[in-house]
Amino acid sequence: MDEECDYLFKAVLIGDSGVGKSNMLSRFAKDEFRLDSKPTIGVEFAYRNIRVKDKLIKAQIWDTAGQERFRAITSSYYRGALGALLVYDITRRSSYESVGRWLVELREFGGEDMVVILVGNKCDLGESREVEEEEGKEFAETEGLCFMETSALKNLNVEQVFLQMITKILEITSQRSLEAKMDEKPINLLNGKEIHVADDDDEVTATKQAPCCY
């Protein structure tokens, strides 16, 4: 099975405690949902092989504990991750207000061109909504993120949000390998070349991230 995959993509699920990260993952990976799922302690992960265009992709999704205290260990999982679902609960405003802090964390520990999707979960609970869809969408736009509302309970948009993330990662990755081929040079040489571009240091780190996905 493993050998048949064209790519291995690693992604993380982050966001405050109790917003539904674990249930989003179990919905995606096993099509299961549990109202009484345990709080995640530390980190867990799940795989799913998924076909996008003509490529078979092994999506390795890391589910992290939401509580602040665990960031001491969870943040190291961002490294090498090509995508992130930043989840909040539309019925709990405080979880939305934490999104900014999560972004800071992602930008500090994650790769430069990580695909980040802002996800407003529990959209089935419209009657107790505390964050309007428009608000989430606008915030995502200003931060340059994709946006989607989901319901892991009703299985709304869960498949789509993962698929969107994986597709975007695939686009970036194919673009990268194309560029590398065009240059006909190994990646590390490419880096060496870019160092000459004085005011573009960020680009160098971005290219370094690319090999992680093979």
Next chain:
Amino acid sequence: MEKKRIDDYEPGPVPSPRGLDRFGFVKQDANTSEGGVKTNRSAHEYERIKEGRRVRKWRKMIGVGGSDWKHYLRRKPYVVKRRIRKGIPDCLRGLVWQLISGSRDLLLMNPGVYEQLVIYETSASELDIIRDISRTFPSHVFFQQRHGPGQRSLYNVLKAYSVFDRDVGYVQGMGFLAGLLLLYMSEEDAFWLLVALLKGAVHAPMEGLYLTGLPLVQQYLFQFERLITKRLEELKEEYEKKNGKLSRSGEHSKQSILPSINSN
């Protein structure tokens, strides 16, 4: 806060309601008899007799209400160690855990403290605790009922601890520890046992598992990784192969122990 002395009543065979295992968890597969594996009758009987013999030995060792424990421990520490490794009889765990950990002494030295913490103090972690209460052992008969005695006790113990030790506060995962203790003893006993474990009344403190930065977790992960590298070179290589040579797999392998903590 109900007071119940665990060492006063005889265990006896607990009538097991249909669908629960002997620890009180709802069986995953309720329709298969005895959870699928039916051991033969004589083996079962043999286990029961052995358990009974073990209980009698333990009772003699600890004395009434634990009165002989310290004496015995001083005289024959190796016997105690051997017996613990064979397994503490289920019906005596509540009492024995309190004796081993030194929590019984803490309880006696601090009368009224627990009540004070539960009734009069407020904690910054109250909302966090409440959010996790219904997610802690949801398939156990004691914790199943929303706002039932199990959930209330669990909340009280966790809140009391978060006030008692504000540096540690409440950390996710503590509920499973406190919840397990509550299956074997009263709220107040469970609280002091939690204190004894985390603060280290007799043994090394465990609070590093929960303190900011999780220092003890980091230490264990480091040790785990070194042990794997040293003793199980092949496993390490296999792991790296399976994970498609992720560039920093060394770091992942040491941390992937965490998922196992969370699996029941």
